[in-house]
Amino acid sequence: MSDILEVLRTRRSTRILDFAEPGPSPEHLRDMLTIAARVPDHGKLVPWRFILLEGEGRARAGAVLADVLAQVDPQATPRRVEDERNRFLRAPVVVAVVSSAATHVKIPEIEQVFSSAAVVENLLIAATALGYGVTWLTEWPAYEPKARAALGLA
Known part of the structure; x- marks a missing residue:
């Protein structure tokens, strides 16, 4: 079985309590984000954004x-x-993937959302292949307008 098939076969989400230092190196982060972005993207709109929370940035966002x-x-x-x-x-390290789907004359918003979801899956696979624990969480801040506005995502 090829290495990629083995990663796909064995990939599982990591429990939050099991995360530990060290996080990914800058080189690994760059590789993971590059790989994450290699998804179907009708119209090449790139309807997502990456936000990296590292160091003190994690505490500021939490506050x-x-x-x-x-x-x-x-x-x-x-x-x-x-x-x-x-x-x-x-x-x-926290990588927030923010979907920025928007009305487009030719590309339905749902296809843009699907591209953003594919980005997250590629990110999970890349992190797993590089040996990092990873999980996908979407919680209340994603759906709370005041949280999105406070984080500059409104």
Whole structure:
């Protein structure tokens, strides 16, 4: 069996509690993002963006989400708010893939969303092939307009 088939056959998501330092090297990150972007992309619109959260950037993004959670959910417990503050500290590097699908005269938005999803899958496969633990999480900030706005994604 070829190496790629073995990676595909054995790839599994890593439990969040199992992430540990070190994260990917800059060279591996570049390779993973390059490979991730090699997906079907009708019209070559590149309807996604990568956002890397590393070092202190993870804590800053978590603080933003903790503040938003406290605003949108007044019943959020202090523990829940603190969990949001630490959200991005669970992994040494977080790669956010943001779909930027938009109305286009020839390319349906759903095809653009599919391309973004394929980017995530390629990213997971590339990270696995390079020996890193990886998981795909989409949680409340992706669906909360105030969270997206606070992170500059509105």
